[in-house]
Amino acid sequence: MSTHPTFAIVGHPNKGKSSIVSMLAEDETVAVSPDPGTTRQARGFQMQADGRVLYELVDTPGFQRPRALLEWLQAHERSASERPAVVREFVTSHEGDPRFKDECELLRPILAGAGILYVVDGAHPYGAEYEAEMEILRWTGQPRMALINLIGPGDYVEEWRRALNQYFSIVRVFDALRADFGKRLELLRAFRELSELDQSWARSLEQAVEILQRDRKARQERAAAEIADLLIEVLSASESAPCPEGADQVQLGKELTERLRARIRRREHSARRVVQELYRHRSLRMQSAEFDLLAEDLFSERSFSMFGLSNAQLSMTGAATGALAGGALDAAVGGASLLLGAGVGAIVGGLGAMFGSNRLAKVRLLGAPLGGHRLIVGPISATNLPWVILGRSLLHHRLVAETNHARRESLVLDASASEHLAGTIDAGRRRQMESLFRQIREQSGLTPQQRDELVSHIVAAMDDARQRPS
16 A cells, blocks of 8 residues: 555546546646546556645546456456455456456556545436446445536436445545635545545545645745735836937837836736746636636726726825825826826926826936936836736636636636725725835835735735635
8 A cells, every 4th residue: 555645536437537636636737638538547646745745646547348347357256355356366367458458557556555536427317337337446445435526517416426325435526627725625534534544544634634724825925925026026116218318208208118017017927927836827828708807908997997996995095196206297108098107397398298196107317327317217106006916916816726727728707897806905904005015115125024014914815805705
């Protein structure tokens, strides 16, 4: 028997076995397909955390000739106590036999000591053809648990439950494609309940649940730290270029503004990749069938409306919407209300109409040390931009953290149509975070202690977001 808990995932072809493995092992490399026969060889997938293997799932081919296999076993039966040995004889005597290749593949890990997780599809009716499979598994003598997976819209769960209870000590209903982290832990606890399990395995599974919970919290804190660093970098960012005498300052301001916008977009995308890596979703694709929110441009009016704070909320959190420090004059460099603004006082007084609270960045014209001038766009002065970024980041984190690895379709966003998602953060917490945002602008960053404070606020906001219904 393996030193760590090992479970062979077995059953009829195309009943979601590989989806179960991918979900529990947090492994996107498991081949998942609606076509039967995708899995042709047994392959182990280990779940690791804290530098140790917590458990292993073995993905196996589906039964192809269970009745013929059972007939062979019954023809060679000696006594009930010898049944596992007869199963082993079958595998040994049929090595290389193409007729039973899949049966031999799925039985090997069980004969090597793996526990059995038998997967059926509760969306389709129970049939007597499954009884041969279940009887074969009973012959192995290994601890067995049945999982009623829900692949389609049908509901034959109770019919399946009555049949499975005759062959398995534990029967659970489980939706492999939609199970969140809590459901996965429940399934591991069910593994632990198998009375036939070796006691060392039971202790290992109990430890696995505890380690996974700690690991989950650590991932959340690392994701919050990445989001905090994103906010710090964005609010400190600026772009500059030489501005010779006679240069078109308006055009240069527009070019620097676009460079700053592109830089902020790239940094947000980089943070998303980091968060997805933390949750082992390296190839996760995202789309929103209804709202397209996360694909929406960061600086669009829709992003500000959906993710930022309302004017009233900005006022309540103490956000400054008046003149910028130092009395510099801000003016817009673009026609859209949410483009990064530019203001260089009297020097660039003809840049265009004023846009009041829609200003997004300072623009300054400063003397260069070696003569001449430099035009500087930044740092960000818009009070709502960090809230827009935070709202987008919180929603992205929630979707990534709760999407399991068995889902291979694009991640579909199902968000509320209500506006100002950042406004759902507790008002007192918003005021504390706004104070930190001001510190970033004034200090071009945060002290380590202030950064830790921002991270703790983001973690709390993540917890609140997870508890709200989708």
